[in-house]
Amino acid sequence: MKxxxxxxxxxxRSPMAEGILKDKLRQRNLTDEVDxxxxxxxxxxxxxxxxxxxxxxxxxxxxxxxxxxxxSSEDFKRFDKIYxxxxxxxxxxxxxxxxxxxxxxxxxxxxVLYPGRNMVVQDxxxxxxxxxxxxxxxxxxxxxxxxxxxxxxSMQKTPEKNC
Ligand code: 4NP
Numbered sequence: 001m002k003x004x005x006x007x008x009x010x011x012x013r014s015p016m017a018e019g020i021l022k023d024k025l026r027q028r029n030l031t032d033e034v035d036x037x038x039x040x041x042x043x044x045x046x047x048x049x050x051x052x053x054x055x056x057x058x059x060x061x062x063x064x065x066x067x068x069x070x071x072s073s074e075d076f077k078r079f080d081k082i083y084x085x086x087x088x089x090x091x092x093x094x095x096x097x098x099x100x101x102x103x104x105x106x107x108x109x110x111x112v113l114y115p116g117r118n119m120v121v122q123d124x125x126x127x128x129x130x131x132x133x134x135x136x137x138x139x140x141x142x143x144x145x146x147x148x149x150x151x152x153x154s155m156q157k158t159p160e161k162n163c
Contacts, residue, residue: 019056084109
């Protein structure tokens with residue numbers, strides 16, 4: 001399973017989600033690919049926002065190695081699931097999708113916890129560190145569910161892991 005998280009600048013929400021899920025997969029000895037990307041080019045090549053880095057670090061997650069990049073149509077070939085943070089990302093992704101198969105890969109990340117509600121993860125960029133902490137907890141809860149689903153899928157593929 002290959003997972004991509006998408007937000008606007010790829011310096012706050014999606015890099016935090018990437019770091020959180022990678023950490024949870026590492027704890028489960030899973031090696032699935034996880035990445036993140038954004039729709040605006042303002043920060044391409046930049047490390048995550050300092051508030052995102054600090055918030056993640058406070059939860060023992062290091063996202064300093066990440067560099068922002070743009071989402072591209074190639075990502076539909078590379079990834080099995082594309083989790084977006086809000087409706088702007090959702091509609092942008094759907095516009096770039098080249099097939100119904102591509103469209104089926106896109107979902108709001110919070111739908112893993114609250115199916116069909118299309119709840120958004122608010123942009124913390126214009127707010128203070130407390131907003132980053134709130135976003136972190138939303139993403140952590142969603143990534144916990146994603147990691148559990150991936151662990152279940154991996155056990156179904158390799159039943160000997162169950163023993
Ligand atoms: P992100 O937050 O989408 O969570 O990375 C943002 C970062 C930068 C900007 C907007 C949102 N910006 O306009 O520069």
